[in-house]
Amino acid sequence: MSERELHILSKEFYNKDPSIVAKKLLGKLLIRVINGQRLGGMIVETEAYYGIDDPASRAYKGRVTKISRIMYEGPGTVLVYMVHANWLFNVITEPPGVPSGVLVRALEPTIGIELMKKNRGVKDIHKLCNGPGKLTKALSIDKSLNGYKVYDPHSPVMIFNYREYSESEIISSKRVGVTRDLEIPLRFYVRNSKFVSK
Numbered sequence: 001m002s003e004r005e006l007h008i009l010s011k012e013f014y015n016k017d018p019s020i021v022a023k024k025l026l027g028k029l030l031i032r033v034i035n036g037q038r039l040g041g042m043i044v045e046t047e048a049y050y051g052i053d054d055p056a057s058r059a060y061k062g063r064v065t066k067i068s069r070i071m072y073e074g075p076g077t078v079l080v081y082m083v084h085a086n087w088l089f090n091v092i093t094e095p096p097g098v099p100s101g102v103l104v105r106a107l108e109p110t111i112g113i114e115l116m117k118k119n120r121g122v123k124d125i126h127k128l129c130n131g132p133g134k135l136t137k138a139l140s141i142d143k144s145l146n147g148y149k150v151y152d153p154h155s156p157v158m159i160f161n162y163r164e165y166s167e168s169e170i171i172s173s174k175r176v177g178v179t180r181d182l183e184i185p186l187r188f189y190v191r192n193s194k195f196v197s198k
Contacts, residue, residue, distance in 0.1 A: 006160040011151045014075035018048035018093040018100040023170055023188050025091075027163040030107060032139040033156050039112035039139050041129060042162055043104055045189040045196045047175045049090075051099035058099075070146055071099035078148045078157060080141060086133025087142050091150055091159070105132045105176070105187070108195040131197040165190060 006029060014021055023046070031040040049057045051071065058068040058081070070079045074096035080087050092101045107129035109116055116128050116138040129135040136142070141157065148155045172185035176197065189196045 008151055008153055009159050009161060011076045014091060014093050015095060016093060018050060018102055019186060021093045022046040022048040022102045025102060026170060026188060026190055027165045029160040029162040030104060031158050031160060032141060034140050037112060037115065039116055041107035041109040044108050044193040045106035047103040047105055048186040049101050068099060071101055072097055076149045076151045078145050078150060080143045080145050087136040088132045089136050089141050103132060106130050106195055106197050107135055126194050130195050
């Protein structure tokens with residue numbers, strides 16, 4: 001599929017349960033536009049976060065902070081925050097006022113690979129975006145992107161259709177580095193992908 005055939009995902013795509021969106025995002029193309037150049041790749045790993053009832057969420061028990069307030073702004077909104085000196089890229093799901101979202105954990109790089117290698121200081125393509133902090137560094141993503149909409153064609157970060165994965169091609173597991181997790185598996189990744197985080 002050429003870039004001309006790509007279609008930006010609609011706002012409605014994100015207006016669903018975060019675990020549904022997290023699985024549906026696998027195979028979609030995350031594009032970062034910086035100084036007129038496109039960087040990005042196919043999403044191969046995600047995690048869902050449920051908000052008020054999720055102890056791992058920034059909005060647990062209805063907390064409203066400088067970071068979590070963005071989670072209430074509605075589907076397709078970008079949320080970037082720092083954990084352990086790494087920026088993490090999230091997309092908000094469900095209607096305005098429902099603070100749920102999806103963390104994008106890993107990409108298979110496809111566009112602007114040489115610049116991504118320069119940004120990360122690594123040569124191995126499999127290690128460019130195989131983790132949420134590596135991904136944001138490769139794509140020059142930081143908190144300046146907060147509040148943008150990934151369905152807006154003028155946004156510096158967008159998500160496009162690319163390919164679909166069947167349930168049999170998707171593996172579910174517990175989320176990574178979460179102390180108090182929910183009972184259901186909320187991490188999703190593409191089976192046999194060499195670009196998933198370790």
